[in-house]
Amino acid sequence: MNTGPTLERFRRMLEMRHFDEACLEGVPGFEIHGELHTGIGQEAIGAGMAESLRPGDAVVSTHRNHYHALAKGVALRPLLAEIFEKETGLCRGRGGHMHPFDPATNFSATGIVGASLPVALGYAYAYRLRGTDDVAIGVTGDGGVNTGGFHETLNMAGAWKLPLVVLVENNLYGISVPIEAVSATATLAERAAAYGAWGRKVDGTDPDTVADAFAEAVTHARSGRGPALLEATCFRFRGHFEGDHDNYRPREEKQRIRRDHDPLTLYRAKLTAAGVADQATLDALAAQGKAAMAALLAEVRADAQPEAAGALRYRFVEEA
Amino acid sequence: MTATAAPPPARDALNVSQTISEALAIEMQRDERVLLLGEDVARNGGVFGCTRGLLERFGEDRVRDTPISEMGFTGMAVGLAMAGFRPVVEIMFVDFIGVCLEQVYNAIAKIPYMSGGGYRMPVVIKTAGGLIGSAAQHSQCLWGLFAHLPGLQVVAPSTPFDYRGLMASAVETDNPVVYIEHKGLLLKKGRDFRNQVPVPEARYKVPIGKARVVRPGGDVSLVTLSAGVEHALEAAEVLAAEGIDVDVIDLRSVVPLDMETVTQSVTRTGRLLVVDEDYLSFGLTGEVITRTIEALGPSALQAVARHAVPDVPIPAARSLEQAVVPGAGSIAAAVRRLVA
Structure with a gap:
């Protein structure tokens, strides 16, 4: 299957980029007063996921989760409000950027590396029990593949042929540690063989490539043939979190990444070469998207923070 | 056949x-x-x-x-x-x-x-x-x-x-x-069991967060849970023969902690012993005592003590195990010290 390029995928990537750029604006003034991990540079993966996901599917994401949430259809406003620590946020300001939970779209995340995968396995088991063809997507980075939970999850999913897709975003670094320095296997996708899983490694900077491979992985899992392990290579443009000095990557490497591996720049070239749109059309789309995000940010910034009196609410159901 | x-x-x-x-x-x-x-x-x-x-x-x-x-x-x-x-x-x-x-x-x-x-x-x-x-x-x-x-x-x-x-x-x-x-x-x-309650066949629930006075007594409030309750009842029988009347409370849950039942008892007895098979420090015993003092004030207690595993891994040898884990004998001894 070779799909794309499409304006829709470009539009999705733009939205993900603009969303994270809006988040960056909350850092200097401490509107977001803790860690912030953006997905800038990794948007092609989010855009590639979006078209294969159905409302009933579940996505369990990581600390770097905004673009996965958008791919799953989480509403922009409550998500941005949650990240900006507002009462109007998805979780009433209790979760924050690393812990968004959206029952309406079956989207959740965890701030603990690798801990997403067992949770996704639970969704997969639930779908098996219900006899639906929904699938669960567990997202992890290259850091999470070396946790015990990665092995436990894929082993159980393989043993019981559960509808699970493990999506590994390999951005080459677990904070400062290069994956090749800590992986026994040359690729992460080849580990699929140990679990009887479908496995593939793809270029995660091209949304068409991701979309095609992700569609195949999801189809495999939906069809009852057991888990799939998709490794998508990509580049993290910024530090691990905002404030990370990122001295572990040489300046030249970071410059090269931004110059040569920006999924938006690459996709612009692809769209124009294929005659889908000209630069002026793409520029106009980008300008519209940026303006819309700026308007949303202004709105969210005006929302109130949660009231201190409610700080203990929601621990137990009696308090909800 | x-x-x-x-x-x-x-x-x-x-x-x-x-x-x-x-x-x-x-x-x-x-x-x-x-x-x-x-x-x-x-x-x-x-x-x-x-x-x-x-x-x-x-x-x-x-x-x-x-x-x-x-x-x-x-x-x-x-x-x-x-x-x-x-x-x-x-x-x-x-x-x-x-x-x-x-x-x-x-x-x-x-x-x-x-x-x-x-x-x-x-x-x-x-x-x-x-x-x-x-x-x-x-x-x-x-x-x-x-x-x-x-x-x-x-x-x-x-x-x-x-x-x-x-x-x-x-x-x-x-x-x-x-x-x-x-x-x-x-x-x-x-x-x-010493603490016998018939178990019906039909479904019933015990609410989470409600302690139970297992043995009413007027001299000492003995607060514990789990297997500690059987040990406490055994100790209470021995102590009764010595003229010490122990109020034995089974907490049943640690969260929520039913302090109302505990403070009602302590209000009557003025003496509190908390017995726990878990580790001593930073745990249930300190929590129950602190909450009791917060609720009743320090003057409500004439005597207070705790008896738990003294911050040591559980040993293998029976002689050592018995030395560190509360049992009926050590609980009785702790009560005697409290009323002395």
Whole structure:
């Protein structure tokens, strides 16, 4: 299957980029007063996921989760409000950027590396029990593949042929540690063989490539043939979190990444070469998207923070 | 020759494991969202027999033998709960919690709060604690550990009646519950308990968070839970012969902690001894005493003491084990010191 390029995928990537750029604006003034991990540079993966996901599917994401949430259809406003620590946020300001939970779209995340995968396995088991063809997507980075939970999850999913897709975003670094320095296997996708899983490694900077491979992985899992392990290579443009000095990557490497591996720049070239749109059309789309995000940010910034009196609410159901 | 079914055992011949299995069967029967995950829970019916017969009755989808992957299957419970199921996860020995505490305290305990009430976590972590002569890695209680982590209800029953009724409540509530059995009680028959309460066949619930005065007395308030209740009752009998009248309170749950029952007792006796098979420091004993003082003021207490495992791993040798774990003899001695 070779799909794309499409304006829709470009539009999705733009939205993900603009969303994270809006988040960056909350850092200097401490509107977001803790860690912030953006997905800038990794948007092609989010855009590639979006078209294969159905409302009933579940996505369990990581600390770097905004673009996965958008791919799953989480509403922009409550998500941005949650990240900006507002009462109007998805979780009433209790979760924050690393812990968004959206029952309406079956989207959740965890701030603990690798801990997403067992949770996704639970969704997969639930779908098996219900006899639906929904699938669960567990997202992890290259850091999470070396946790015990990665092995436990894929082993159980393989043993019981559960509808699970493990999506590994390999951005080459677990904070400062290069994956090749800590992986026994040359690729992460080849580990699929140990679990009887479908496995593939793809270029995660091209949304068409991701979309095609992700569609195949999801189809495999939906069809009852057991888990799939998709490794998508990509580049993290910024530090691990905002404030990370990122001295572990040489300046030249970071410059090269931004110059040569920006999924938006690459996709612009692809769209124009294929005659889908000209630069002026793409520029106009980008300008519209940026303006819309700026308007949303202004709105969210005006929302109130949660009231201190409610700080203990929601621990137990009696308090909800 | 006519085959006749063996008559069912008398109700008071059931041991604690059998009553737990009965409770789980009742809950699984009445709510098809309830399912069981854990090591050796299906084919073997649990290493202590707490899930015996459930596989045959409910099938392997709902009674699932897992591999030795606690992080994996405890995390599964999180996804299952978010997808609308009500998993009961068996961690065979509470001592094994170290390999999966991540999913218990960072996910199960926190998701209701982190999601702003968006998700509930109707999960029961069912696990065996307590002394069984198996030394440091298979004898801990650890309820104080779970109680320290916000978001978990923690129960530790003492009688077959409470094991049944608290399991019903644990499965039925939408709050996550850590249900800690005592290995020393699991194979004990109902009729062999000092603290005897008949276990009816029909479903009933024991509310989570309500302590019980097991033996009324006027001289000393003795607060404990789990197997400590049997030891306390044994000690109280000895002390009664010496003219010391002990009020024995079974907390039944650590979270919520029923301080009303405790303070009512202390108001009458003025003397408080807290007995705990968990570790001494930063735990249940200090918490009960502090809350009592906060509620009644320091002048309400003429005497106060705590008796728990003195911050040491549980030793292997019986002589050493008996030296550090509260038993009837050491509890009686602690009461005598308190009233001296």
